[in-house]
Amino acid sequence: MKFVKIPSIAIARLSVYARNLDLLDQKGVEVISSGRLADICGVNPAQIRKDLAYFGQFGVRGVGYYVQELLPEIRKILGLDKEWRLGLVGAGNLGSALLRHAEFIHGSYTFVAAFDRKPKRIGATIGGVDVSPLEAMSRLVKKNGVEIGVIAVKPTWAQDTADLLVKAGVKGIMNFAPVHLQCPSQIFVENIDFGLRLERLFYRLTPPQSKRHRVHMKSGWVIAPK
Amino acid sequence: MKFVKIPSIAIARLSVYARNLDLLDQKGVEVISSGRLADICGVNPAQIRKDLAYFGQFGVRGVGYYVQELLPEIRKILGLDKEWRLGLVGAGNLGSALLRHAEFIHGSYTFVAAFDRKPKRIGATIGGVDVSPLEAMSRLVKKNGVEIGVIAVKPTWAQDTADLLVKAGVKGIMNFAPVHLQCPSQIFVENIDFGLRLERLFYRLTPPQSKRHRVHMKSGWVIAPK
Known part of the structure; x- marks a missing residue:
């Protein structure tokens, strides 16, 4: 038996994959490459493969994912197959x-x-x-x-x-x-919590106040003097 | 020069500290121990000290934090000192x-x-x-x-x-x-994204479907057979 921790951010990404697969399905797309799916979802292809690997083997090497096969699998994992x-x-x-x-x-x-x-x-x-x-x-x-x-x-x-x-x-x-x-x-x-998210945005838009710190706002890196 | 990455979750916690310090201030509390503040905020005292340490030195050893000193500092860090x-x-x-x-x-x-x-x-x-x-x-x-x-x-x-x-x-x-x-x-x-958070809740409430996986739902740990 092996123990694997599934990060909650991976679950959030599964939701994003499910949404986009749903849109693709509605457009009649039957197969999609992991590269194309990654683009649409705003992640990289390795990330998709890694997230899905927590739950089993999906996709066909050199082909990609069959939309009508992958979507119900993800919906089942997320508990979206019931109301x-x-x-x-x-x-x-x-x-x-x-x-x-x-x-x-x-x-x-x-x-x-x-x-x-x-x-x-x-x-x-x-x-x-x-x-x-x-x-x-x-x-x-x-x-x-x-x-x-x-x-x-x-x-x-x-x-x-x-x-x-x-x-x-x-x-x-x-x-x-x-x-x-x-x-x-x-x-x-x-x-x-709307307030927390708003405050995170305020923080990112605020130039560092202290002379002791310079913060690279986009990355969240702080350059501290020591 | 030293580079330090400030995790965005630390920023979210600063928001929580600011809120609770604000409530304490309204109640007329002048000094609070890190243990008590941690209890109110639902974190441990070491976490508070670590989060604050990204931005400087706060609090007095053996005493705790002066509410009316710490609150404006955190508000300044978060960019809450302007509208x-x-x-x-x-x-x-x-x-x-x-x-x-x-x-x-x-x-x-x-x-x-x-x-x-x-x-x-x-x-x-x-x-x-x-x-x-x-x-x-x-x-x-x-x-x-x-x-x-x-x-x-x-x-x-x-x-x-x-x-x-x-x-x-x-x-x-x-x-x-x-x-x-x-x-x-x-x-x-x-x-x-309301939907993503709802789906995360659905996921946590869903018993694992596959016989190949058993998930400890509270911790997010998966017990996989290999």
Whole structure:
């Protein structure tokens, strides 16, 4: 038995490969060379081969990849061969955008419930999903088979929301609040934090302030005096 | 002269430290031990010391960090000591949520322009910002000093939008469309891709399919038979 660690960046790249293979498939492309696929995905061909090698042998030497063979394999690896059932908490601006999502997220999922603590939002239907009170969460998560809770509430409510979702029985949480959530170890949490990404951009656009450091902004290399 | 590479994850952690120091400052905390700060930020104390050491010497041995000294230093490093000027393209659901942002992003920035190609959206005021036609971009980017373009358009329009923003003179792009943008090398691009993060969650929640692999889902380790 051999142990191999699959870096999460490799998983992100698999998602990118799947998207582009999907587009190629829609265009009727049947076979693609690893060089061409790499170009489209913005990586190098060796990277694609390495990422795929974690999961088995794909592609034909001297030919490339058969789109209709590789795509379903990657979809299976990523868990995109089933429809995931999502429940949203927080039907404000961002939450509503997520429910009406189509342009920004494309994947194998569907929102089957939405919750909000504000009475004025309860009873609304957004993107085809009814907004229910928090009190209904436990019941609706079970009834509708919600697997993943999506947190789009204010930071001050995020931890309480996570606790409620875990108690209701979700397996994973997608957190849009800029808060470090404390969850039991068997719950998978992914954070999407706009602020962190914006600040990374600010940092890269900021000329180094200190005379003690000069930073090559594009590469992230710092030239330090010692 | 010594060269040091600062990993982008260290920059993300600096953002987290800044946020939590800001909260501590608001609560009137003057000094905090590295152990306590580490707890709040969800990292270990050695990590904080290492991340800060890239930029100089901070903190007092046996005492900890003076909140009102460390916070402005980190803010300066991250470029948060100025207000960044953002221009949004795409005033749909997500774009509107970003303009009315307060809950989800907190940082030193302001939207000074918004653009859309759909006539019905032009002339609207969202979160205090007027929505203008694409034709006005070049003029308004200069007039309002837009430094960063935020792309919240459909994937099919994302590259055209990036080209327009670059031509208009932005220095950086925050891209919410699930598309790999081609930009000149002097333009900094950050991508926020909901779909990729969701798919990473799906992957982690998916039991390994192949009999040839067993994956320890929490750690990402694969147990491969050879």
